[in-house]
Amino acid sequence: xxxxxxxxxxxxxxxxxxxxxxxxxxxxxxxxxxxxxxxxxxxxxxxxxxxxxxxxxxxxxxxxxxxxxxxxxxxxxxxxxxxxxxxxxxxxxxxxxxxxxxxxxxxxxxxxxxxxxxxxxxxxxxxxxxxxxxxxxxxxxxxxxxxxxxxxxxxxxxx
Numbered sequence: 001x002x003x004x005x006x007x008x009x010x011x012x013x014x015x016x017x018x019x020x021x022x023x024x025x026x027x028x029x030x031x032x033x034x035x036x037x038x039x040x041x042x043x044x045x046x047x048x049x050x051x052x053x054x055x056x057x058x059x060x061x062x063x064x065x066x067x068x069x070x071x072x073x074x075x076x077x078x079x080x081x082x083x084x085x086x087x088x089x090x091x092x093x094x095x096x097x098x099x100x101x102x103x104x105x106x107x108x109x110x111x112x113x114x115x116x117x118x119x120x121x122x123x124x125x126x127x128x129x130x131x132x133x134x135x136x137x138x139x140x141x142x143x144x145x146x147x148x149x150x151x152x153x154x155x156x157x158x159x
Contacts, residue, residue, distance in 0.1 A: 050093070077122060
């Protein structure tokens with residue numbers, strides 16, 4: 001869900017403001033740009049494919065309860081230490097999982113898996129390739145995997 005779909009409320013605005021204050025040294029002059037909420041049913045979806053975001057800093061946090069996650073070693077995200085060098089490459093990689101995997105292999109990229117934990121925030125350079133980790137959550141509606149992504153700054157050529 002995105003703001004244009006109705007995913008906007010005072011609490012989300014407060015979270016953005018508090019993140020901007022608490023993480024000002026990380027965010028620098030990169031202002032809030034966009035947010036998205038993602039709720040996944042593991043019987044119907046595997047989450048996002050490997051991609052990079054068109055921003056500078058990504059703050060991704062989980063709100064599903066820990067007891068909903070049936071595999072505590074997983075369920076969060078995978079992040080590689082390789083970033084899209086420019087907008088054109090990002091667009092090509094984001095639309096093609098096989099091309100993204102080849103890019104990561106040629107770059108000698110190392111993958112880090114961050115397991116799901118309720119209220120855990122992961123902050124990273126948005127142009128780093130990342131994806132939803134494998135997950136298995138309880139199958140009731142309130143236990144589905146939920147994360148919120150906040151994007152700060154605008155990625156430009158040469159960054």
